[in-house]
Amino acid sequence: DIQMTQSPSFLSASVGDRVTINCKASQNINRYLNWYQQKLGEAPKLLIYNANSLQTGIPSRFSGSGSGTDFTLTISSLQPEDVATYFCLQHNSWPYTFGAGTKLELK
Amino acid sequence: QVQLKETGPGLVQPTQTLSITCTVSGFSLTSYYMQWVRQTPGKGLEWMGFIRSGGSTEYNSEFKSRLSISRDTSKNQVFLKMNSLKTEDTGVYYCARDGDSDFDYWGQGVMVTVSS
Numbered sequence: 001d002i003q004m005t006q007s008p009s010f011l012s013a014s015v016g017d018r019v020t021i022n023c024k025a026s027q028n029i030n031r032y033l034n035w036y037q038q039k040l041g042e043a044p045k046l047l048i049y050n051a052n053s054l055q056t057g058i059p060s061r062f063s064g065s066g067s068g069t070d071f072t073l074t075i076s077s078l079q080p081e082d083v084a085t086y087f088c089l090q091h092n093s094w095p096y097t098f099g100a101g102t103k104l105e106l107k
Numbered sequence: 108q109v110q111l112k113e114t115g116p117g118l119v120q121p122t123q124t125l126s127i128t129c130t131v132s133g134f135s136l137t138s139y140y141m142q143w144v145r146q147t148p149g150k151g152l153e154w155m156g157f158i159r160s161g162g163s164t165e166y167n168s169e170f171k172s173r174l175s176i177s178r179d180t181s182k183n184q185v186f187l188k189m190n191s192l193k194t195e196d197t198g199v200y201y202c203a204r205d206g207d208s209d210f211d212y213w214g215q216g217v218m219v220t221v222s223s
Contacts, residue, residue: 049208
């Protein structure tokens with residue numbers, strides 16, 4: 001199985017900060033990586049698919065980069081509504097696997 | 108508007124069978140794969156399996172022996188059944204649509220507690 005190592009587990013940042021979250025795959029997953037935002041009690045929301053494609057309706061302050069084994073989610077200017085848990089998903093090969101999540105809070 | 112909603116029993120006894128229904132609207136089950144994912148305290152998010160738009164299924168080998176995914180297209184419903192439940196199966200169970208972007212829409216999830 002492909003292991004997804006996500007970092008950091010916890011992140012505290014201020015409004016306006018640039019925030020980066022990383023996922024590292026244990027083997028090549030090409031660009032088959034998605035990023036999600038999950039708020040308490042809500043359904044996970046797709047932000048970025050296939051490493052760097054912005055899902056329709058998602059603010060442009062969210063972006064994704066990477067390929068192969070190393071991927072990054074960037075929030076260019078943190079907003080209060082971005083407080084949430086973020087996780088990655090590799091859908092290159094079965095079994096699909098997830099990162100452990102990053103809990104983002106405001107400083 | 109795409110919507111997915113999971114419904115389930117809430118509490119299940121050990122060794123019993125879990126049954127969860129995912130009711131969808133805004134799209135057709137004959138056009139999209141449907142995924143099941145769970146989130147447990149012990150293992151985090153785990154992919155469980157999916158049913159293809161044509162009705163065939165694939166399962167994570169972790170669950171293969173005790174998991175079944177099926178659907179009723181006339182009712183816009185997808186079903187998860189898992190037997191021989193253990194306390195470690197306690198968690199939130201999600202269905203998700205596998206669209207153009209893969210896992211593009213998710214339900215809110217249903218909490219399942221396995222306890223006697």
